[in-house]
Amino acid sequence: MFVTLTTTHEPATDLGFLLHKHPDRAQSFDVAAGTAHVFYPVAEPSECTAALLLDVDPVGLVRGRRDDSFSLGQYVNDRPYTANSLLAVALGTVFRTALNGRCDARPELAATAIPLRVRVPALPCRGGRELVTRLFEPLGWQVEADPVPLDPRIPEWGDSRYVDLRLSGQLRVSEALSHLYVLLPVLDNAKHYWVTEEEIDKLLRAGDGWLAAHPERELISNRYLAHRKSYVRSALTQLAESDDTDADELDNALAPAVADNPEPLAVQRRGSVLAALRAAGARRVLDLGCGSGALLGDLAREPSFTEIVGADVSARALEVAARNLDRLPAAKRERVTLRQSALTYHDPALAGYDAAVLMEVIEHVEPDRLPALERAVFGSAHPGSVVVTTPNVEYNVLFEKLPAGAFRHPDHRFEWTRQQFREWAEGVAARNGYRVRLLPVGPEDPGAGAPTQLAVFTAEEVR
The missing domain is CATH 3.30.1610.20 (Hen1, N-terminal domain)
Known part of the structure; x- marks a missing residue:
């Protein structure tokens, strides 16, 4: 050779x-x-x-x-x-x-x-x-x-x-x-x-920064992992969850709780967010805490979203997002702008948008900083709609590889029950002039609910 x-x-x-x-x-x-x-x-x-x-x-x-x-x-x-x-x-x-x-x-x-x-x-x-x-x-x-x-x-x-x-x-x-x-x-x-479970880590390390956004990531994972279904499912789940994470810090929940679930949870999550944005009629969208840009790519592929801004406090994440977006056709890429911004501080450039997304973001914020995030996003920016997703901690018992009491990701500062999320969402809505509805994302368990919880906030009056 x-x-x-x-x-x-x-x-x-x-x-x-x-x-x-x-x-x-x-x-x-x-x-x-x-x-x-x-x-x-x-x-x-x-x-x-x-x-x-x-x-x-x-x-x-x-x-x-x-x-x-x-x-x-x-x-x-x-x-x-x-x-x-x-x-x-x-x-x-x-x-x-x-x-x-x-x-x-x-x-x-x-x-x-x-x-x-x-x-x-x-x-x-x-x-x-x-x-x-x-x-x-x-x-x-x-x-x-x-x-x-x-x-x-x-x-x-x-x-x-x-x-x-x-x-x-x-x-x-x-x-x-x-x-x-x-x-x-x-x-x-x-x-x-002979392909063993170690090959999953090798694939994720070598593909860090590009594989998660590759349109053929499923084919690549299948062939690289010798079509071992459990390995492929684990790799795809980790790739989908690694939007703003280094390969050695991926989600601890290595496989979906329902073994025959054909679509990784993060893919379902992004699909639910897109559906909420479409239902809101949003055209100018903020992806707050955009990470390496998986959702930005999905947004850019839909012509109905005419202006898209990805914001993140991490310069490294924005560099990765820029490389991933550069793989899109120019007509799609030019609708996306990247901005370094902390979500707990007022940023005038983020005001006036139709919708904002906080997808798997709030659980990375210290609980005592959530009021600052609320003021910056729901108060100062005050978009017409806000879509928030976060893990449902009650569902964690169904992840076989997640130790009891552990969070899904080492950087999570908290993970909420459905009641805790409802109380927070309703409080945010009442304090900032929004209506809110809560939706499940992913397969629902009769006792534990769905793995991801989603809230759609709609402004009573756009400022």
């Missing part, structure tokens, strides 16, 4: 700093599949190319493994042919520091998007050019994927399942490596090792 990474960023030889591999040296590394060789076919100030050549050792792959199915079972197997998986592991091993976005010598360079080209001249792909485009194009790549014929001398034999992949785009090197690390085995739909 062979992959190249090229840049024309000047000086292009800075690629050596980013990959932690000197352009003047050819290096070899022992990896699980054999030997990985790193060298630079081109290393000029105007253009630099780093190449990774993986020399697979099929005997080494199975050495020490026992297979009693037949006498040569240890050596006659398909492991050497799961080439994409082998290459992904080699990339993750040889370029681990670059994959993590670290460059101590040039940290500003590691954080900069630079012109990049990637080529894999013989890439196994179960899905062809169309699948390659669906996976890489939403991430900001321009994609070329030409089928490789079975035998150029015999055209009637047709094409093989290999493509000559060429990607080009303006990205950070760490982003490019994370895309390859996750998507190479997805294209081949095969792993050369």
